Structures are given as C-alpha cells and as structure tokens.
Amino acid sequence: MRELCEHAVAAALGAGASYADARGVVRRAQVVGTRNQRVERLDDTESEGIGVRVLVDGAWGFACDRRLDNEGAEAAARKACAFAKAAPGGQSRELASVEPARGEFRTKIERDPFAVPLADKVELCLRAESALGHESVKVTSAAVRAQREHKVFVSSEGASIEQELVECGGGIDAMAASDGITQMRSYPSAHGGLSSQAGWEFVESLGLEREAPRVGEEAAALLRADPCPSGITTLVIDAEQMQLQVHESVGHPTELDRVYGTEAAYAGTSFLKPDDLGSLRYGSEHMNITADATTPGGLGTFGFDDEGVPAGRVPIVQEGILKGFLTSRETAARIGSGSGGSMRADSWSRMPLVRMTNLHLEPSEGSLDELIAGVDTGVFLRTNKSWSIDDKRLNFQFGTQVAWEIKGGKLGRMLRDATYTGQTPVFWGSLDAVAGADEWRLHGLTNCGKGQPGQHAHVSHGTAPARFRNVQVGFKQ
C-alpha cells in the first residue's frame, strides 16, 4: 500500500498540486448485538480505499477511490486536483512546518479480537443479557464490537507512516417500562457501551455478566423513583457523565477549526476566540484539561495523526486558564502556535478534520465518597441519558439515567429524569473539587459527529468524579 500512496502523491504533483498526501486504509469491523435473547446484529464489515488530499494554488482538493490499485490512486489524485483548481473563494493556505515523519505504530494487544470466535461473542452477549432480566424490564440488550484499521500515510514532503490500530468494546442496557414510564440503565456506559484501543482482554475485563443484575434492578427501581426536583443546588457528577461534560463543553470549543468558523453551518462554532489563548478564564483553579494522543488504551491514541504529525501531550486548560487549542497544521499556522497533531479522518473516504484525541480532566485528590461527604444538600448524577449544547458551546442541558439525593453528606433516595443546565464558563467556574487518581477512569466513545459529509470520531476522556456548586437542576420554576 505504501507504493500505491507514493504513486497517488506523484500523480497529484504531476496534476499541479503544490502539496499532496495520500492515505491508504483497510478497516475491518465486527458488531455482535443481542436484544431480548435474539441475535439482532451479527455483522462483519470490511472497507478499503485510498484518499488523496491536495493543495493547488492554495485551494484544497480531496477525492477518494475504493480501488487499491494504480488506476484508483491516479483517479483520486486527478479528481482532487481538478476540484481544487475550480474551487471558489480567495484561497491562501499555509501549513505549519513539521519534520517529515517516517515510522510505524501498532496497538499493543494481548488477544486479537478477530481471533475470538463469533460464537463466543454471541454467547457472552446472551449470558450478560440473561443476567439483566427483571420483571419490569421490557428490553434487554448487549453488544460487543471490534475494529482493526491498517493505514499508510505518504506526503509530498517525505512523510511515510504505517499504523495498525485495534479497538474493542461492549456494553449492556436494560429498559424498564410500566404505567406510562420508561427508564433505562446501562453499563459500563450509555450509547453503545465502552471501548478502548486494546485487544479482547479489554472486553473480558468489563465484567458485563457480573454487573448485569445490578443494572436490571436499577432500571426497575427507577420506575418507582421520584422525579428529580428542580432547583439550584450542588452536583456531584460521576466520572462517566464527566466525560460527556468535558467532551461537549471543553473538547469541541477548543477545536481551532471551529474557532475559525469552519463548522458554522453544521456542528457550530465556539465561544472562544484565537486571542483568548493564555488569558481566558475557563473555569475554577481546580480545572486542568490535557489533550494526550499517547494515552495507553485511548481511542484517540496513535503514533501520528492523519497529517503525519507525531502524537503529543498538550495542556488545554491549566488551573482554569485556557492554554491550548486542538489544531491542524493549517490552523496552527494561522494562530502561529503549535504544529497540529489533532487531524483525524473517520475513513479513507473522508478528509481529515481537527478532532479530539484523548482529552482528560486531570485528577486532584480524594474519593467519590469524600466529594459526597462535602455536600449538605445536593444531587449525585450517574450515566448520560440526553445531551444538547448550543452552536457556540455555551448553553448546555444534559440528562442522566439515574440520580440520588444527597442529604447531610450521604446518598439518599433514588431520583429519575434528572437534567442540569448551565453556561460553559460559569459552570466550570463553579467546580470546587475533582476526585483523585484512584477514581480516574478512561472512557472511550465512538459516536462523536462532525463535518459534512459527516464523520464519526472515536475519542477517549479520562475523568474522575467532580463537584459543582450552585447549578440549575431541571428548569427555573
């Protein structure tokens, strides 16, 4: 595939490109899903192709072809250049300088997930599902997934990189319904379970079958729980919901392409401006956020991004002050800081975009119990249920599957249908504690959408439970 990418780059230069890169990708994915003791999905998909990105007179072109042969590579290169030559707009684009990289990267795995028989995966799902069972639970479901991506990157500047990324994951859900109320509990995470860049040993470590009885019982108990009352109160948010909070209200706003408006028509922009760097107070002094593409097990971990920039670790927020953006070579050049490192494409048929890698809320000290003990009256929230944030990432409203009342530093009754809302910098300004490293967990999600045509990114967030004061729960009365 390396030769093919070199051929594509040469064809692009021959067609007038001043810069060209080519990515050859072969990706295989398996999904096994069961629902109410029936196999719902048993899919094995493989997709391959080459994507060629060019700059012609400062204009971008990108075209792709499924054929991994010289004909496909040349066709993609020619079409990318033809489009760039016809592209409208005053074009002037520069790329931050980077040393052309040559290297390899492979995910370290103990057990190849594609060597695990499909029948074993089905059996695991059915066993876990069976353990979810409860009288009030109408729908039980379980799923496991695996993915292997082999890709080669070659650029006209001399970069030549080969990578193999392996990830897998799984999860279970129980949906209870009665008397017009429907409630869901999930483990270890909502919206498709939890994934990691790892071998099958990660799925085995999740303990889906072990946790299932508790998950089913909690779903049923939610039918009898009181609705979460509205009001301004103290929140303790579990690590899993914190990953969503970090993702939506820190990750996306700090993508520098959004700051410059390139997502305006679809996913939105950012309340941040380029010159906020180094001075904007994002949150309280307890807020420390780091982008780290080297985190073991992270879905955003790689050797090199899809522009050939080596993986690195970048501070984004330090003690509440904005210290960095997620960048591409183009946006890094524009702001005159950094050299990219966050460009990722979701397949051979998509152009790389600025995406999160692994974005972490750094741990502080203490335990979840100690966070709760510091609350006289409040609510403890666990597991995301709904999420929405405005187009500049300011006003958000998130809901969780389950909540518990906090009274006198202890958990009380279970509550259902909890939501909370806020304005991003105000909310982060109310952060008064983050739990310590023992409570810090890495959460991998696979449904981060951006771009047109749309792209799904797989990203991870390391988070610990955190406490926020004076937050609006529910709606103003």
Add this chain to the structure above:
Amino acid sequence: MSGLDLAERALGAAEGDEALALVHSERSGMARFAGSAVHQPTLIENEVVELQIVRDGRLGIASVNRSDDEGLRVLAERAAEAADSAPADPDFPGLAPPAQPPPVEGYDEETAALTAEEQARLAAAAINASDLDLYGFFTSGVTEMALMSSTGLAVSQPMTDVAVLALAAVDGASGYAEQTGWRLADVDPAEAATEAVEKAKLTRGAVELEPGSYPAVLEPPAFAELLAYFAYDAFGALGLVEERSFAFDKLGQRVFDERFSLADDALDPRGLPKAFDFEGTPKQRVELVEDGVLGGVVWDRVTAKRAGNGHESTGHAPPSSLRNWGPLAFALSVAGGEAESAEQLAETLGDGIYVTRLHYLSIVDPREGIVTGMTRDGTFRIRGGKIADPLVNLRFTVAVPEVLAELPGLTREPVLLNHNAYYDDRYATGLLSPAVATARFDVTGVGSGPGV
C-alpha cells in the same frame, strides 16, 4: 457492471439455505465552504456489497467494498461464519419474496452527470450571491441500490440527489436557507444564499427572552427536525412491539390537533423517492396520523413476524447497521394547511416567537416525546402579528405531543427538507413539511447570539 450483476456474483459465492446480496454504489461530490471559501471538499467513489446468508434459520451478515472474485469469496466465508455462530431465531421471517416494486421517479441524468468542476462552480454560485460570509455546501450524488436473493427477488433503483445549504453569517448576525431535491433543476444555489443573507440581516441586535411557554411559528426546517426526532421512536413498530414507545397504548386515539396529518411516503415524487426497503420489500405509503388520530406505525418483516396478528411489512426495513432501531420512517410527509405563508401564521398568532432552524436536538424522554435543543440562525419575537425584534438562540425543552396538540395553522405547500448529514454510505432522505403555528413551545433558557 450493474448492481444486479454484482449481486448475482455475490450470491454465486454464497453457501447457505437462502442468501441475499445488496449492492450499494455511490459517486458523489460535496463542496463544503466556510467564510466564502471551500475548505472541505469530498469526492467519493465507492461500491459496497453486503451478503446475508441464512443457515438453519440463522442469519449472518458481512460486507466488503471489493468486487473481485477473491473479495467475494472472503465475503461469503465471513457471512457464513456469522450465520453459523448465531442461535436460531424462531421469529426469523425469512428473506423477502419476489415482488414488483412500484414505479418511482428520483433519477435525473443531468444530476448524475455533474463533474467535480461543475460541483465547485455550483458552490461558487451560492458564494458569489452573498454579500456576507457564506457557510454551507453544495452537494450532488448518484447512487444505486440493488438487491437479489435466492428466493427470486431482483430489484434495483438508481437515485440522484442534490442539496444546497446556505448560512450567511458575520459576528452578531446569521440567517439560514436550504434547498434539496433529486433534480439539479430543483435547487438554485444563488437563491438559497440570497434568502440566507436577507434573513441574517434581520438578526442584528438580538435580545434575550424570559423562559416560558410561547405560541410559536416554526419554519419548515425547524418543524421537520423536531418531528424527525420524535418519529425515530414514536412511529416505528419496534417500540410498539416492545410495549415502550409513545404509540404503544395510543393507536386509534386522537392525540394531536385535527389539523395535523402525517404520512410516510417514499413514493411521492416531491420527496426523494424510494421503491423498496433494505429487505427488498416494496415501499408503501403509511398514514401515521390522520386528522390528529394516531393511525399506525411503519413495519419491516422482522417486527411484523414478531407481532403476528396479521401485520405485514410496509417496506421500512432499515440498513443492517441500524437494525437496533427497527423499521424507520425515512420519508415523513406533513399535510399542508390553509395559510399562504409563515408570515400569515405569525399574524394568526399575534404574539409569540418565530423559529427558523434548530440545533443539536436530544431526546430527553422517548415515551413522553420530550425533546431538547436550541434555536439558531433566525429567531424572532412576534408582536402584533408581525415578525419583530431578533432573539438570541433559545433553549427549548418540549413534549412534541404538546406542540402538536394545538396547531392554529399550517402553510399550504410543504417543502422538501434535506435530512442527511451524509455519514457513512450515501442514502439520501428528506421530509416534506409546511411551516406550522403552535400554541405551545416551551423555552427553558437562553444561549449564544446569532452569528459566528
């Protein structure tokens, strides 16, 4: 090689009791622009072959995007392994029988023939028509779906689609417009850009609004998106069969305003026509709501078999990657009303808010149909029956059934709204929706102002 030819070769490689091959090809281009310059162009050539193999009532599915003999051999091997790994499903309905799909429109030679250079020029037509910075895209594509099975099914359909999305925006002002269709002649990029610019210029000086319940006019893009989020779960048979959805205990009941009628109709040439679903079953028009009465839901073969009671597929099977959603209403069509324009709806309300477009919706409670999200790119106060002062983006949290419970008016002519973010393989879908006036739209907060 045609899609059916490739499907036949894939079937030839399959070893099982029954097998079905689905071929989906795509040639598309998208010129996405920001700040009036193209920044994310994407030209795609792809062809995916999916093979479903049935062995002893067990179904396995695999797909590749190769068409050589070795690729098809690997495909058949993986689908067979998947089938052998599944326990038998007593409710497996079998593969669809042969059927003659209804004749539909939805293919246009001129659209299919658009080159990359022409797609770039059409994006330029939008950009050049705007005196504000323009964000959005022009896209067109030609796709073909072909299904062939060992049960004698052999259907194929070539399709074209075209769309332009225009967001005219500067600091403190933004306006939105879109056009979509299956013929290039259905869209005018310059006209869409001009409409977006005119809307944007009205949004300067936006002010906040106190949270509360307001009468509202929802333009077609806003109403269609709200309805689509509700429909995912409410109008599919899976939630009904599982006794957990909004429709579960309400079929036959008047639950909405009698002015509201809703169908799913993929055969309508005003939409993006489809002749058959992902199981190969011919598409049917399904009356979901008639004069406010909840009439039915959409079915596929899987849910129909599971429900029994004489239910049959209505031609709404999803692609295999969305099987966990069950059958989906991909072609919602809202019946028009009496109003000539959205402005006339505002006159009807007298006082309220006017919403152009929504952003980042999320389902808070599927059973109750509660959805939250933001307004954007053209939110206004209605005073004295006129569109008045611009508003900042509003957080809303609404029970969709309450929004639909009292509709003082709908515009006469539904328009086609693009319903694609173009993730994964291109399968263009759209909704036909008028603008509506509702007596109740719950604003629960305020967000950022208009503009970039």
